[in-house]
Amino acid sequence: MLELPEVEVLRKDLEKEVVGKRVKDVTVQTAGIVRPFHRNRPDFVKALEERKVVAARRRGRAIFLDLDGELTWVIDPGDNGSLHRETASEQLGPDTHLAVTFTIGGALHLSEAADQPTVVTGVVPTDGAFEAAGIPPDALDPLDDNPTWMEFGRFLAAAERPLKLVLTDPSLVAGIGPVYSDEILWEAGLRHDRSSASLSTQEVRRLYRATQEVIGAAMKAAGSPLDDSDVEPMIDDDGEVAEHLRVYGRDGLPCSRCRQPIKRTRIKKGVYTYHCEQCMI
Numbered sequence: 445m446l447e448l449p450e451v452e453v454l455r456k457d458l459e460k461e462v463v464g465k466r467v468k469d470v471t472v473q474t475a476g477i478v479r480p481f482h483r484n485r486p487d488f489v490k491a492l493e494e495r496k497v498v499a500a501r502r503r504g505r506a507i508f509l510d511l512d513g514e515l516t517w518v519i520d521p522g523d524n525g526s527l528h529r530e531t532a533s534e535q536l537g538p539d540t541h542l543a544v545t546f547t548i549g550g551a552l553h554l555s556e557a558a559d560q561p562t563v564v565t566g567v568v569p570t571d572g573a574f575e576a577a578g579i580p581p582d583a584l585d586p587l588d589d590n591p592t593w594m595e596f597g598r599f600l601a602a603a604e605r606p607l608k609l610v611l612t613d614p615s616l617v618a619g620i621g622p623v624y625s626d627e628i629l630w631e632a633g634l635r636h637d638r639s640s641a642s643l644s645t646q647e648v649r650r651l652y653r654a655t656q657e658v659i660g661a662a663m664k665a666a667g668s669p670l671d672d673s674d675v676e677p678m679i680d681d682d683g684e685v686a687e688h689l690r691v692y693g694r695d696g697l698p699c700s701r702c703r704q705p706i707k708r709t710r711i712k713k714g715v716y717t718y719h720c721e722q723c724m725i
């Protein structure tokens with residue numbers, strides 16, 4: 445599961461490793477990943493080959509690698525996609541859907557272990573790249589937009605919906621999903637079903653600060669995604685929850701603030717929230 449903090453760390457890695465490099469060869473293993481943007485694989489390969497990467501941006505959980513020629517290489521890592529740095533001669537693994545080599549050496553592999561991969565990628569004109577990638581133009585990206593707490597407060601008042609739904613609705617907030625929405629609300633001590641328009645000034649400031657702190661802590665925990673092929677899962681196969689998470693996946697365990705057991709509550713079909721009934725008001 446990928447949300448804004450993990451993708452921002454990946455963007456920083458790409459800025460260091462890929463910006464300034466020119467694409468040599470492009471191998472698409474799974475045609476479906478380019479289909480939202482291209483008619484077929486050769487169309488994508490032709491658009492990307494020989495282009496130089498000039499900048500690495502992020503919006504929500506999508507990566508935008510700007511190329512020369514006013515084009516942008518969009519990479520949406522989907523639910524579980526990952527990018528790894530490899531040598532140019534490295535064979536493609538069974539879960540690798542795309543390999544891109546560079547003229548001065550090295551390669552990037554885009555992988556996802558899934559029968560139906562959710563990663564998508566394509567080359568689009570830089571002008572309008574966010575829209576082409578399906579990023580709602582009005583959605584707030586809490587890191588990229590860097591709002592002041594007063595702007596954040598006006599945004600919450602206008603949204604006028606339960607906090608959990610505001611934080612996880614991609615048309616309102618870009619890049620925050622089930623995990624960090626719960627973490628942010630726990631950190632702020634605010635209930636998931638409080639209306640975003642009902643917050644006092646103090647509560648707005650608490651939620652604002654919690655958003656920054658949770659994103660910052662998650663970025664520290666994300667390590668170096670381009671090189672670590674085994675990034676720590678949020679919840680591993682033994683049900684062990686990643687150390688930087690305070691409520692997500694911790695139902696039945698004591699709240700680390702008030703010791704009451706954490707609850708898991710169904711909000712709507714397929715959407716749950718982990719929360720503490722005692723210290724989130």
Ligand SMILES: [Zn+2]
Pocket residue numbers: 699700701702703704720721722723724
């Ligand atoms: Zn508590």
